Amino acid sequence: MARANIKDVASLAGVSPGTVSRTLNGNSYVSKDTRAKILAAVKELNYQPNAAAKTLKAGRSHTLALVIPSIQNPIFPIVTQGVEDVANMQGYTTILCNTNEDTNREKQYISNLLTRSIDGFIFATITEKADYIYELREKGVPVVLVNRRNDDEIDAVQIDNFQATFDATNYLVSTGHKTIAFAMGHESINVYRDRREGYLTALKHHGIRFHPEWIMQETYGPESFYSLTKSLMASEYRPTAILAGSDIKAFTIMRSLHDSGYKIPEDVSVIGIDNIPLSALMEPPLSSVSQPLYQMGSLAAKKLISQIEHKEETGQLLPPVVDIMTTELIIRKSTL
């Protein structure tokens, strides 16, 4: 049995399709009797309006796109959950787009999704300089960024990455460390540049002379820190503490330290950023700067939906607002 359509409902209720539509969407006068007949017919036929037809007519799909670099990086499932929970509650469906940090793939997704009358985008990707995202916003498409610099021209939710590493470095210095290394992600990603800046500024603030060798620069992926850590520890710049640009980097660094026979935290303290759930399960449990990932996702979704609905009513976007969430230093057992 094929799905019932609005005409089936109309003829069963003995009215016209237009009246059925008005009844279900409730924006016009319908008598109590007719309404009851129609609702009965809807129930009997288990009628549910065809989304494609609605989308075609309305030019919007009640669908959001969440664009992330990789679902396999454990921070994104948490953000995703935050987005989805809010979206579902408000009657929106979320399409998840994995770009694998590939700009072309990101562009393809955008173009494909526009084709689907998508209502708005959340970009949690991190590549720099994306003119096409600004163009989207300028074309009037609702857009929210997560953890991505944007010069206040686009709605965004982010943490103060500078403050996060500034705090972590301060903590390490306050517990007596004077040689502190930093595990840096790709230079092209502003999140990591800000985090490096916080680290450098905190060192300077304490009058600690910085050695460029203290910065371990990721090359082909988080695994690159395995050998970077080995070399650094074997060099004359061997630090007593390592600040990792993310928890995942910290995990690899810890693995490397264990394999080289160093004790954490006795020989080296390690601290991460993100505070993903697994960090508490590591041996030793990882100290970390917590990011409210779920809240960032849910706030991003709320902001996006309010843009969408404001645009629906007025045809205009609201002026962009950047929200900065606070981080918190969580001290476990990987730091001394």
Add this chain to the structure above:
Amino acid sequence: MARANIKDVASLAGVSPGTVSRTLNGNSYVSKDTRAKILAAVKELNYQPNAAAKTLKAGRSHTLALVIPSIQNPIFPIVTQGVEDVANMQGYTTILCNTNEDTNREKQYISNLLTRSIDGFIFATITEKADYIYELREKGVPVVLVNRRNDDEIDAVQIDNFQATFDATNYLVSTGHKTIAFAMGHESINVYRDRREGYLTALKHHGIRFHPEWIMQETYGPESFYSLTKSLMASEYRPTAILAGSDIKAFTIMRSLHDSGYKIPEDVSVIGIDNIPLSALMEPPLSSVSQPLYQMGSLAAKKLISQIEHKEETGQLLPPVVDIMTTELIIRKSTL
């Protein structure tokens, strides 16, 4: 500027909309000249056909649904990646649905997605007894299951869960263990029942007398193994090895053992199932039975798409096939 539609292209090229459609879909005669003019107009207007209109007319959306219990369980992002990669390559978009193991939410998703003319479903969820999934298949909707028992009535991709724990238990016995505990997930999930069966059968096979106390039964979530492990280790049934029903459970168990002062593997060996990437980073690196999660996702997507396209051509589904993938015992340092 609003998006160009087929009429804009047609009038720019000086032909009718029908001819534009035929040119782009290529199933009828179009002269070389007209074709060239149309393609030029398409390019100039950056025309891309409206997906909603296509879906409405065709009754299908080139969209797949991937239904999973939780995106925060690290095995699912890997499966998801496998599904997405194949889907994208074949021109399909994937909608990810998180049920949080809630049957009602699963039903809601299904009903909502049918409304969107979804082409097919992949269920990687684990709840037992879902009549509505069988009904879907019977209604002619393409469905593929991942890791879910189904009596061969529906296409499926799974591993031999019995064999996985049978092998792991055998390995533990072969290295001298005689008291082996098992960390069991929810009784309602057939995956875990099969895993328990493999464990029990291997014990029997080696003539080891089983004590029911050896089974740690998850209550409110993976964290429940923290105290379960503590109690078990303090009891008279203290095992020399623990087989965890999943890597995540193993992580919590290791955390608990460390906190109680036990050495892994000297005091207790621990082995997991799944072999997620993080297992290699644990201290000690976790031995585990590997599941080809990415391949399971990609195979599921391939199977689903071939069902979809076969149905498109013939109006019928192909008879269901259940594929069993092989597991592999990966020995690292958490076992002695």
Add this chain to the structure above:
DNA sequence: CAGCTTTGTGCAACCAGATGTGCAACGTTT
């Protein structure tokens, strides 16, 4: 009770494509 507003419903146009039908122009055969 005439004239007005309020309420209630149907009709038809519209969203953006896909596709069957029909007709015209052309080339080929007899």
Add this chain to the structure above:
DNA sequence: AAACGTTGCACATCTGGTTGCACAAAGCTG
């Protein structure tokens, strides 16, 4: 040159729902 088949395109219809307009019936006011 008439008869015929092929090619190329326009027109109209269809997908399923929304919505402006017309119109009618009812309720209200003067």
